[in-house]
Amino acid sequence: MITIDSLTRKYGDFTAVDNVTFEARTGRVTGFLGPNGAGKSTTMRVMVGLTPPTSGSALIDGRRFADLPNPGREVGVLLDASAQHAGRTGREILTIAQRTMGLPKGSVDAMLERVSLTDNEANRRVRNYSLGMRQRLGIATALIGDPHVLILDEPANGLDPAGIRWMRDLLRGYANRGGTVLLSSHLLHEIEVIADDLVVIGNGRIVAQGTKSELLEAAGTVVRSDDLPGLVRALDAAGHSGTPYADGALRTDADASTIGKVALAAGVALTELRAADGAGLEEMFLELTADTQREGVAA
Template sequence: MTATPPSAAPGTTLEVRGLTKRYRSRPAVDALTFECRPGTVTGFLGPNGAGKSTTLRILTGLARADAGEALVGGIPYRSLDQPARILGVMLDARALHGGRTGLETLRLTARTIGMPASRADEVLAMVGLQEAGAQRVGGYSYGMRQRLGIGVALIGDPAVLVLDEPANGLDPEGIRWMRLLLRSFADAGGTVLLSSHQLREVEATVDRLVVISQGRLVREGALADLTEQAGTRVSALDPQALRRALDAHGIAYEQRSATELEVSLAAEDMGRLALREQLVLTSLGTTARGGLEEVFFSLTDRAAVPAGIVPAAAEQPRAADAPTR
């Protein structure tokens, strides 16, 4: 089954610009910038406590940023005239009211946002719950709740979907269904931002990645580019001189161990730079990256995380952040 083409606001881009949010004086999100374009499914990845949940809450109007902005088609979510008709959201399917039936849940949502009641029946079929529509949500399995949560996100026929862990609880058939639905949605011009810890499913679903750690962007780009590129690892007799030379030439690098750096240069170019700067290299080699899992842990290696990193608990919202509705 596939989602109907988005029609409320085609060509809608999500933009996060310099987003910063602190809890208890610690940064949960730190000057974060990225964008999600129409026609793409973007995977939003990071370890626990990286700031993903906080970013999604700000993006969907559930929390306020201390600095920066999150925009939906150039407009903050709270300023949209009909937000559910532009952006469909699923952050926690477990929050659905257990006393209502699946169909009642969708009909109430449709009525609330000004959609016809027939849209509820259409979406119920779209998410594969026709036979369970008369059952109370409290009796649904976790996977059925996930499907219903995605249905609630789709009810307004939005141009953008923001989904947090949508594959949780889904069986293999359900995961395949979700993958096809999101792909068809994007192919019709929609924009999808998908946060998940299930790296293999992300790799099979998305075409772009945004990877964050400690509230900061560590990599953004096409999935193919990030998983196929090779990294050059280098160490020198004088590590400080090596870092000074890289900084002087504006070359990005990451500390991989106490003595080794990974640099954004081809190995032969790194060799030429070392010769020009009279650096004595003790190792130089290319490490080909494999799948998404290897890339993820390479980018978010927490072995050397400094004290003061925001714990997962720090991402919990303060009561004052909850919108008044």
């Protein structure tokens, strides 16, 4: 379990992380979301002791990361897959991790196989790696110590669709076996598919957190009708506003049952009525972080 308590990190006048408190629970995948520069990476660096906090604490199973006797055996960390010596081979980088943690020699080959890096690829120098291969190597470094906590910053970055599916299954399996997984991503669809819990951060502050189902419920309902203007009028009359959604559908904050009743009373036939999903997270994300978006998108 990862416990972040009142964590603040300032750089001069700039507050990168502002009084952040959340938990990543055991047996669950926690998605850490936020626009670029929101403070995700800084928070993750504080967790693993690379950045000292200005105040507050970040604990792994109740202990500071620096107090773990052999951290790689307990916490798998991937902060930046590109942060590797370009002149080392993939196998060598993994061997350095294996040696540091004091693992048996065979674990390197086993791990290379697990992340699907071939012998040929493993013997190439990292400067010749694609981003996806670097990610696989970074994930291998995180996993090789068989840790029970994973802290991954944008692990799906650069992976091909099969790689993303593989990563998803891997993290799901990890959480199901009682591990704790915290991953940040800006690939909202990825997070939505895999995460059990969500923490949304903007401008260094937490703007929302909870289980995915709780948060997405708040994202509303999508409704579609051949008589959309009629439906909008009926909803307006009932005190529910809607915002246009993709392909002429409507998204409203009212729940499905209310909309169904309103539509029935107004005699409008619905062609679709469902909870907002995929784009729901996107909507929620943009709405929650509207003040912090560079583009100034109003949700």
